[in-house]
Amino acid sequence: MIDTGNYIAAKAAVMAKPDVVAAYPITPQTTVVEGIANYLEKGEFTGEYICVESEHSAMSACIGASAMGVRTFTATSSHGLLLMHEMLHWAALARLPIVMCNINRVIGPGWNIWADENDSISQRDTGWIQFYCSSNQEIFDTIIQSYKLAENEKVLLPVMINYNAFILSHTSMPVDIPDQREIDEFLPKFKPKWNLDINNPVTFGNIIGPEYYIKVRKAMQDAHKNAKKLIPEIAREWKKKFGRFHGDLLEKYRCDDAEYILLAMGAIAAESKVAVDEMQRKGLKIGLARIRTFRPFPKESILQLSENADLIVIDRNISVGSEGVLFNEVKAALYHKSDARVNGFITGLGGRDVTYKDIESMCRKTVEGKANECEWYGI
Amino acid sequence: MAIKDFPIEEYVLPGSAACPGCPATIALRIVLKALGKKTVMIVPACCTAVIESLYPHTSFNIPVMNIAFEAAAAGAAGVEAALRKLGKNDVTVLAWAGDGGTYDIGLQALSGALERETNFIYICYNNQIYSNTGIQRSGATPYAAWTTTTVGGKKEFRKEMGDIIRAHHIPYSAQTCISYPDDLYNKVKKAKEIEGPKYIEILTPCPPGWRFSMEKTVEMGRLAVETGVWALYECKNDVVTFNGKSRLILENKIKRVPIEEWMRPQGRFKHLFVPKKDVKRIKALEEHIEKIWERYRKYYI
Numbered sequence: 263m264i265d266t267g268n269y270i271a272a273k274a275a276v277m278a279k280p281d282v283v284a285a286y287p288i289t290p291q292t293t294v295v296e297g298i299a300n301y302l303e304k305g306e307f308t309g310e311y312i313c314v315e316s317e318h319s320a321m322s323a324c325i326g327a328s329a330m331g332v333r334t335f336t337a338t339s340s341h342g343l344l345l346m347h348e349m350l351h352w353a354a355l356a357r358l359p360i361v362m363c364n365i366n367r368v369i370g371p372g373w374n375i376w377a378d379e380n381d382s383i384s385q386r387d388t389g390w391i392q393f394y395c396s397s398n399q400e401i402f403d404t405i406i407q408s409y410k411l412a413e414n415e416k417v418l419l420p421v422m423i424n425y426n427a428f429i430l431s432h433t434s435m436p437v438d439i440p441d442q443r444e445i446d447e448f449l450p451k452f453k454p455k456w457n458l459d460i461n462n463p464v465t466f467g468n469i470i471g472p473e474y475y476i477k478v479r480k481a482m483q484d485a486h487k488n489a490k491k492l493i494p495e496i497a498r499e500w501k502k503k504f505g506r507f508h509g510d511l512l513e514k515y516r517c518d519d520a521e522y523i524l525l526a527m528g529a530i531a532a533e534s535k536v537a538v539d540e541m542q543r544k545g546l547k548i549g550l551a552r553i554r555t556f557r558p559f560p561k562e563s564i565l566q567l568s569e570n571a572d573l574i575v576i577d578r579n580i581s582v583g584s585e586g587v588l589f590n591e592v593k594a595a596l597y598h599k600s601d602a603r604v605n606g607f608i609t610g611l612g613g614r615d616v617t618y619k620d621i622e623s624m625c626r627k628t629v630e631g632k633a634n635e636c637e638w639y640g641i
Numbered sequence: 642m643a644i645k646d647f648p649i650e651e652y653v654l655p656g657s658a659a660c661p662g663c664p665a666t667i668a669l670r671i672v673l674k675a676l677g678k679k680t681v682m683i684v685p686a687c688c689t690a691v692i693e694s695l696y697p698h699t700s701f702n703i704p705v706m707n708i709a710f711e712a713a714a715a716g717a718a719g720v721e722a723a724l725r726k727l728g729k730n731d732v733t734v735l736a737w738a739g740d741g742g743t744y745d746i747g748l749q750a751l752s753g754a755l756e757r758e759t760n761f762i763y764i765c766y767n768n769q770i771y772s773n774t775g776i777q778r779s780g781a782t783p784y785a786a787w788t789t790t791t792v793g794g795k796k797e798f799r800k801e802m803g804d805i806i807r808a809h810h811i812p813y814s815a816q817t818c819i820s821y822p823d824d825l826y827n828k829v830k831k832a833k834e835i836e837g838p839k840y841i842e843i844l845t846p847c848p849p850g851w852r853f854s855m856e857k858t859v860e861m862g863r864l865a866v867e868t869g870v871w872a873l874y875e876c877k878n879d880v881v882t883f884n885g886k887s888r889l890i891l892e893n894k895i896k897r898v899p900i901e902e903w904m905r906p907q908g909r910f911k912h913l914f915v916p917k918k919d920v921k922r923i924k925a926l927e928e929h930i931e932k933i934w935e936r937y938r939k940y941y942i
Contacts, residue, residue, distance in 0.1 A: 281726040284719060310722035315753030319715035322708060322750065326683065326719025329706050332726055334719075348709050458704040458720065460679050460732060465699035467707030474696055 263439045267430035270398045270437050271337065271363045271423075272297025274405035276307045277445045278361070281332035284312040284323035286342060289375050290427045291365045294337040309333075317342035321349035321360075328358035329466065331457025333409065336360070339427065340367035340381045347385065353420045354389025355478065356467060357485075359412030359452070360420040361405065366528060366578075367427040368612050376613020377426035377529060379579040383556075383587050385422070389482050391489055392557040395425040396532035398435040400508045406449055407496050413452050416488040426529040426578075427613065440504055448503055486558040493555055511560035513552040514567075516542060520549030523567050524625060525592055526576040527553045530609075530616050534576070537621035548574075548625055553588065561595040568602035574628050576621065576639075578610040585636045609639035616640075642830070644822050648674050657700035659692040662855030664845035664862070665766050666692060667819045669737065672764060672843075673703065675829035680733045681724075683717045685747060686710040687739035688773045689766075711746040713738040714754035717761045725760075733833055734761035741771040743842075744780035744800050755809040755838045762832050762839045765802070768847035776850045783870070784929060785922045787852075787909040794912060794922065798929050802842060807876055811838040815875035817884075818844040820862030824873055824884055831875070844871045852908020861906065869897040869930050872937065881941045891937055900927045 263273070271294050275283070285295045301307035310327075314320045317338050324334040338346060343364050353360050364382050368374040382392060393408065395401045401423065408421040425431060458466070470478070494510035501507040513531075516538050517523055526534050531552035538550045551567055553560065567573070573596075577586025584590060589606030596602060605628045610616040620640060627633040652673035659666045665688050673680065682705045684690055690707055694700045708716040717736040724732050736754075738747055743765035751763060770788055771777040777790040780800040787794055806814045813835045815828040825843060832839035846861035848854065853861055865871040866886050873887040882888075889895040901923060904910040913919040 282719060282722045284715075284722070310726050312718055312722055312757065314715060314718070315749060315756075318711065319718070319750050319753055322712035322715035323719035323722065325708065325712075326706065326716035326721075327723040328719070330681075330720050330723030330727070332723040349712065352709055352712075458681050458706055460681065460704060463702050463704045465693055465701055465705040465707070468693045468696050468699060468705075469691060470696040 264434050264436045265398070266293065266432050266434050267398045267401050267425055268293035268365070268432065269297045270402050271405060272301065273439060274402040275335045276301045277442060278335065278406055278409050278449060279333065280309050280335040282310045282312065282324065282327035283335045284314050284320045284327070285336045286314050286317045286320045286338070288317070288339045288342040290367060290431045291337050291339040291342065291363070293431070294363060317345040318349060321346040321353060324360045325349060325353050325356060325358055328353070328360050329356065329458050331452070331454035333452045334360050335362070337363040337365070339365040340369055343381045343385060344369065347388070350385055350388040350390060354482065357418040358420060359409070359418055361408045361412055362420065362422050363405070364422050364424045365427050365431045366424050374612055375427060377429050377578065378611050378613060379424070379528060382422060382424045383579040386557065386587070389419060390557065391419055391421040391486070391555065393421065393423045393555055394527040394553060395423060395430065396528060396552060398430060399437045399506065401425055401430065402437050402439065403500060403504070403506055403508060406445060407500055409449050410496050411489060411492055414492055415455050417485050417492060418455065419482070419485050419489065424528065429529040438506070444503065448500070490558045509552060509554050510563070511555045511558070512563050513554055515550040515552060517549030517551065517567065519547060520571050521547040522574055522625065522629060523571045524548060524550045524574045524576065524621070525553060525564070525588060526550070527556065527588065528578065530576055530578055530621070533616060533618050534621050536618035537625065540618055541622055541625060546625070546629060559591055559595070564592055564595045565599055568596050568600040572603040573605070574625055575604060575606045576624065577606065577608050578616070580608050580611065589636055605633050606636040607639045608636070614640060642823060642826055647671070647826060648677070650674065650678070652678070652702045654700050654702055657692045658694050659688070660849055660855070662848040662858045663688070663692070664768065664819045664847060664858050665689060667858070668766050668825065668843045668845055671822050671825050672735070672829050675826045676733050676735060676833055678703065679731055680735055681706070681720055682735045682737055683708055683713050683720060685713040685738050685742045686773065687742050689737060691773060710742055711750055713742055713747055714750040714759070714763055717763070718754045718757065718759045721759050721761050736761060736763045738763070738765055739773070740765055740767040740769060740781035741779045744802055752809065755806070755811050755840070759838050760836055762829070762841065765842045766845045767842055768845045768850055769799070770847065770850045772847050772850040784926045785910065785913055787912060801933070806840045809838070810879055811840060812836070813875070813877050814840040816842050816844070816871070817873055818862040818866055818871055820859045820866065821873065821885060828875060850909070852911070853906050857906060861903070864898065864903040867898040868900045868903040869934055870900065870903055883937070883941065890934065891942065897930070897934070900930060
């Protein structure tokens with residue numbers, strides 16, 4: 263199948279057989295919800311489709327449905343994700359395995375619909391598992407895998423699958439789509455650990471004192487730790503069944519003997535593969551570690567990479583008043599445990615194109631010792 | 642149905658965290674008697690989120706999902722969709738929200754759920770204030786009433802929620818009051834039997850919020866109806882029928898009791914009587930109420 267990231271996401275969502283989809287349109291996510299609507303019309307999607315009146319309600323409806331013990335899906339982008347913010351926390355604290363695609367798009371003002379990761383990065387602390395994809399195939403595979411992860415009793419957390427606006431969402435690529443039967447074998451029907459049940463009347467989410475609340479938070483953190491183990495396991499199970507593998511928590515690319523390792527996410531990470539090939543051809547010992555999961559954060563893997571290499575981090579986001587968020591977290595991962603140098607670059611904001619040549623020039627500047635600790639590129 | 646014939650089953654359990662004289666518990670007790678065991682309730686931020694008691698306990702004997710302030714109707718829509726997908730047609734979905742969560746912050750989600758013909762009952766228990774947060778003004782607070790955010794008395798008249806609901810042309814909507822348990826029970830029972838979105842609003846006079854003594858809850862509701870501040874009516878398929886004393890007021894068979902009778906016992910209107918009677922503001926509210934009834938008579942007789 264050759265199609266855009268969004269239509270591939272719609273296909274994956276439908277093949278995961280969610281019982282309830284609740285969604286609200288926003289550019290550049292629209293073709294995901296349109297795709298699902300078309301599958302509904304054709305009878306290929308047999309779940310309930312709620313065309314809600316806002317993203318806040320989209321997430322609220324997913325929460326209601328998920329609490330009833332059924333599989334749910336939604337998709338959004340940018341301001342839509344920000345409007346959901348309150349309910350993102352709610353879904354995670356309620357431990358509901360909702361799966362959502364977020365198409366990374368700029369936040370206004372001014373209005374801008376291109377790629378930028380500040381939307382999902384600013385949802386970092388909601389408790390959601392966050393994947394960042396670099397190809398349409400990875401979008402498909404990650405959506406299916408995410409249900410298996412989210413619904414695992416050791417996890418029971420919502421999952422956000424992020425991919426860059428237009429660069430993936432509206433770009434056609436060939437994608438291998440397994441048979442429905444194979445998907446069903448990999449992803450059996452959701453069996454909820456708990457749900458709203460008239461035969462077992464329980465009140466969920468009532469007032470909770472400090473003695474219990476802190477335990478709720480701790481349990482979420484433990485679930486993320488469990489996810490760290492399960493994400494690679496599920497990815498390898500997928501590989502065994504379908505022959506494709508996109509990496510564990512991060513994907514290492516030509517890291518053997520590397521003196522520098524580039525860390526990036528999303529579309530920039532895909533472009534970085536080209537840059538790494540180019541640089542290695544020219545004799546520079548630079549590899550790539552593509553961050554697949556930003557939450558849980560692959561702290562241990564990054565620390566391991568820093569044993570033999572200095573790190574270069576490229577962020578398509580900024581925590582204004584601090585620095586690039588991935589850069590910040592990479593440094594925190596190394597604190598007191600590694601003396602590898604870390605250089606950070608902020609670039610590509612507002613949808614600015616970041617080519618392999620740009621990536622190469624950021625790397626060269628670092629290798630030549632001319633880069634500041636954290637700097638802007640392409641201003 | 643008369644009170645003596647209400648089902649004996651209790652779904653609001655004793656020992657809740659409600660204030661003494663709380664009208665919300667009176668209302669919910671009757672509502673759940675009418676709906677029965679096969680009910681899933683969605684509760685946004687409101688007094689009921691406190692009344693239901695502290696984790697790991699609960700005051701309710703039905704499954705309950707708490708949700709954010711503005712999200713009751715949307716959460717209920719999700720529950721309803723899941724039930725439909727699961728083929729469970731005999732379960733009632735109840736969204737149970739206060740006036741703040743209905744008139745103000747939850748209005749968008751409610752309107753959306755009504756427009757999408759969500760098969761649920763949305764009940765607003767209206768105590769005319771944000772009482773859970775400590776008595777702040779809402780879109781349902783009457784003119785001239787003191788709240789902690791309208792210290793000299795509210796300057797605006799309340800929103801006509803019933804009109805907003807009826808503009809959605811849903812199969813059933815109604816207004817009732819805890820002081821008329823049979824009216825309340827029958828309306829909920831009726832709503833339960835109807836497919837599609839149903840909206841019921843219950844006036845729930847709040848002792849700490851309205852500043853009256855806790856044994857006067859029922860009396861304050863009756864006075865609200867007798868003065869015409871509140872009307873008992875229902876709207877089935879766009880046909881509006883007034884009930885009980887409200888019908889007699891509508892048809893001019895009885896006169897409305899002067900609004901002062903309802904205001905005077907309430908501490909929130911004290912500044913209109915002490916140290917000096919504020920004739921102007923009392924008259925303004927009286928005239929506003931009369932105007933509403935003129936409109937009712939024009940459209941609904």
